[in-house]
Amino acid sequence: MKRMKILFLALAVLLAGASLSAYADSKETLVVATDSDTAPFTYKKGNSFKGYDIDVVKAIFKGSKYKVTFKTVPFDSITVGLDAGKYDLAANDYNYNEERAQKYLFSDPISRSNYAITSAKGKKYTSLSQLSGKTTEAIAGSNYAQILENWNAEHPDKTPITINYVEGTTGISSRLKNIENGKIDFILYDAISSSYIVKDQGMDLTVSSVKDKVEKSTEGLEYLLLPKNDKGKTLKTFIDKRIKALKKDGTLAKLSQTYFGGDYVSDID
Numbered sequence: 321m322k323r324m325k326i327l328f329l330a331l332a333v334l335l336a337g338a339s340l341s342a343y344a345d346s347k348e349t350l351v352v353a354t355d356s357d358t359a360p361f362t363y364k365k366g367n368s369f370k371g372y373d374i375d376v377v378k379a380i381f382k383g384s385k386y387k388v389t390f391k392t393v394p395f396d397s398i399t400v401g402l403d404a405g406k407y408d409l410a411a412n413d414y415n416y417n418e419e420r421a422q423k424y425l426f427s428d429p430i431s432r433s434n435y436a437i438t439s440a441k442g443k444k445y446t447s448l449s450q451l452s453g454k455t456t457e458a459i460a461g462s463n464y465a466q467i468l469e470n471w472n473a474e475h476p477d478k479t480p481i482t483i484n485y486v487e488g489t490t491g492i493s494s495r496l497k498n499i500e501n502g503k504i505d506f507i508l509y510d511a512i513s514s515s516y517i518v519k520d521q522g523m524d525l526t527v528s529s530v531k532d533k534v535e536k537s538t539e540g541l542e543y544l545l546l547p548k549n550d551k552g553k554t555l556k557t558f559i560d561k562r563i564k565a566l567k568k569d570g571t572l573a574k575l576s577q578t579y580f581g582g583d584y585v586s587d588i589d
Contacts, residue, residue, distance in 0.1 A: 347387040350555075352377055353407035356392040357491040360516050360579040361413040361542070364392065372579040373411040376430050377544070379571050380562040395459055396488030399424070402547045409555060410545040413510060415463040416538040420545075425552050427544040428560040429588040431576065434540045435467070435530040436511035438518065440499055445506060446531045453479035454505035457495045460485045464508045493517055499525055510540075512580050541588060 354362040354373065362371040369390040381388045390411075393401060401407040402424065409427075416426055437445040445451060448471045458465035465483060472480040484504065486495065492513065498504045500523060507514070514527045533539065544559060546552040566572050572585040 347385055349387045349389060350381070350408040351406065352388055352390045353393045353398045353401055353410045354390055354412050355395040355398065355488070357395075357493075358413050358513060359520070361513065362411060372431065372575055373413065373542075373544075375575050375579075376563075376566070376572065377409075377411050379566055379575070380559055384558070384562075394488035396461060399461070399545075402545065405547070408546070408551070409559075412545075413513065414543050414545045415510075416541060416543060417463050417466055419466065420463075423548060425546040425548050425556050427546065427556060428563045429541040429543055430563060430572065431512075431542045431580075431584045432540045432588050433510045433512040433542065433580075433584055435464075435508060436514045436527050437506050437508055437530060438496060438499060438514045438525050438527050439506045440502075441524045441526055443505075444526050444528045446528050448481075448530070448532050449475075449478070451481050451506060451508075453481070455482040455484065456504050456506050456508065457484045457486050457490070457498060458508070459488050459490070468508060493521060496521075496523060496525060510542075512584065516580075 354369070356362055356364045356369065358371075360371055361373045362369070364370065369392075374390065377388060377390075391407065393407070395412065398407070398410045398412060399420075402410060414420075414426070437451070439445050445454075448468075451468075451471075452475070456468065458468065465485070468481050468483055472483075492507070492509060495504070495507050496514075496517060499507060508530075511527065511529055517523070518525050518527055546556055546559075563572075567585060567588070572588075573583060576582065576584045
């Protein structure tokens, strides 16, 4: 009788293990594209994906029917991959712009950081008008490039800002170093990343918040990006619900403190 009980328990354990394995195998895999070069939002530490965006995505899908896998992709290839159905969503410090909104879906915002202008030590720029006649580098199609392009178009009477377009594989760190070596005058980027990289790499540069109202209600807000199709719409509904829950239970605030050193989530609604 005792032996029968042991055999029964062993069989129960095996069946439970098989059920868990079957459950894990039945999860739908989502491929999340990121350039792994926009610290502290997304970066690699050894072979591990790290950063605020990465941990937010993990928290969103924790315990869900989805299994998340991350893939490092050059920035300018992320949206191409979304178009082709290679990736299910993108996590890469995406800001809102009208051109992008015509093709893609934005999640509810996950953080807010104002724009900043990084320049040589002792040269402080807090307005786009101060950049007239100056030279920068930007990735074509990025939100930052579009802001500068719009300024040039809206101020034909001013000396235009010279924008040298670089490949998506040219990381922000490399572009910031080009300020130090005198190749360019400034970089327009988000304040969190700019301050983080300058401090982390010991660069002798000045990071100044932009005082201009560059955009409207979406200014400084960061989103996850999804394809504008049925799957994207379904995922957006799930993601937005989870973002609200993560904000309410303090998870977003905790991750903001961990990666940004401050509260960049309390005013994202």
